[in-house]
Amino acid sequence: MVEKRKVVHVAVAVILGDDGRVLLAKRPEDKHMGGLWEFPGGKVEAGEDIKLALNRELREELDIEVSAFAPLIKIRHDYPDKSVLLDTWVVSGIQGEPKGNEGQLIQWVEKDCLNDYEFPEANKVILRALQLPDRYMITGHFEEKETLFNRVSAALDNGIRLIQFRAHWLEESEYLRLAQELSGFVKAAGGMLIIKGDFSLLLEPWCHGLHLTSPQLGLAVKPEKRHPDQLLVASCHDEQQIQDAEAMAVDFITLSPVKKTQSHPETKPLGLVKALALTEAAKVPVFWLGGMGLDDLDIAQQRGAQGIAAIHTFWRF
Ligand SMILES: Nc1nc2c([nH]c(=O)n2[C@H]2C[C@H](O)[C@@H](COP(=O)(O)OP(=O)(O)OP(=O)(O)O)O2)c(=O)[nH]1
Numbered sequence: 001m002v003e004k005r006k007v008v009h010v011a012v013a014v015i016l017g018d019d020g021r022v023l024l025a026k027r028p029e030d031k032h033m034g035g036l037w038e039f040p041g042g043k044v045e046a047g048e049d050i051k052l053a054l055n056r057e058l059r060e061e062l063d064i065e066v067s068a069f070a071p072l073i074k075i076r077h078d079y080p081d082k083s084v085l086l087d088t089w090v091v092s093g094i095q096g097e098p099k100g101n102e103g104q105l106i107q108w109v110e111k112d113c114l115n116d117y118e119f120p121e122a123n124k125v126i127l128r129a130l131q132l133p134d135r136y137m138i139t140g141h142f143e144e145k146e147t148l149f150n151r152v153s154a155a156l157d158n159g160i161r162l163i164q165f166r167a168h169w170l171e172e173s174e175y176l177r178l179a180q181e182l183s184g185f186v187k188a189a190g191g192m193l194i195i196k197g198d199f200s201l202l203l204e205p206w207c208h209g210l211h212l213t214s215p216q217l218g219l220a221v222k223p224e225k226r227h228p229d230q231l232l233v234a235s236c237h238d239e240q241q242i243q244d245a246e247a248m249a250v251d252f253i254t255l256s257p258v259k260k261t262q263s264h265p266e267t268k269p270l271g272l273v274k275a276l277a278l279t280e281a282a283k284v285p286v287f288w289l290g291g292m293g294l295d296d297l298d299i300a301q302q303r304g305a306q307g308i309a310a311i312h313t314f315w316r317f
């Protein structure tokens with residue numbers, strides 16, 4: 001039974017060079033997942049601190065050490081023969097010149113070209129996490145279109161690149177008309193606008209992605225026809241919904257409410273302990289949502305989340 005199997009804790013390093021390229025290594029043929037490209041790293045020893053484990057593995061495998069660590073994602077994956085928890089960090093501040101100490105091939109690769117390399121199955125999620133930002137803004141209330149565009153513009157100026165257009169009080173036709181216009185505006189600034197509604201919206205060439213509500217997760221329809229650049233996102237509140245979302249091959253989820261929130265004041269929050277457990281078990285990037293302020297970004301990331309999603313925090317820019 002997969003559930004009872006021991007999970008191997010692995011320290012994984014996305015090594016970032018000064019020029020923004022990432023260092024990959026080819027796994028020796030005789031190892032698990034041999035012949036595939038990997039982010040260097042290896043098994044964490046019992047009781048070992050994760051940063052010490054990263055540096056020990058990088059010293060053993062590449063003859064380097066690093067001085068800066070940013071958590072990227074903790075991803076649990078069940079291979080047919082082994083279960084791993086890939087505790088993945090973006091590391092930089094390299095000391096020494098990397099070399100393949102174990103005879104492995106190593107290569108510096110542009111971030112945009114990482115998809116061209118063949119990785120173990122679990123790494124798909126690491127690549128997705130590397131491409132996603134750490135803040136997901138959800139639009140707040142507006143009366144005038146001008147307010148909407150001004151607020152979104154301010155968020156883009158503040159570096160927000162992923163935005164969900166939420167305006168449940170509008171008629172569907174009015175919502176979609178605005179969504180299309182706003183999508184073009186956000187795209188021109190290098191961002192993506194995620195919209196809400198029916199699966200068929202993925203057929204619209206202007207649609208950058210769809211955010212499913214939890215009731216949509218139970219539906220038998222699978223949005224298979226999406227363009228590879230379109231994102232599929234889901235709102236999840238418990239373990240079952242996370243599993244349903246994963247079965248639909250979503251790109252990431254929001255988990256809510258982590259804390260008490262102004263938009264759903266009547267809902268009992270998950271709390272940090274439950275949010276941490278659900279995030280660790282998830283097989284896709286997780287954004288924490290509900291009462292999240294900028295101070296919570298670091299807390300969420302230290303617990304394995306991709307980042308935070310929020311209405312009020314980002315709508316106020
Ligand atoms: N290092 C690394 N391991 C990965 C990646 N993706 C992935 O599925 N894995 C799996 C393969 C292995 O089952 C496990 C890592 O173990 P490892 O073989 O690197 O462990 P190690 O360096 O301590 O080596 P060993 O001497 O104990 O064999 O995690 C990745 O990107 N990097």
Ligand SMILES: [Mg+2]
Nearest residue numbers: 040041042043
């Ligand atoms: Mg290794």
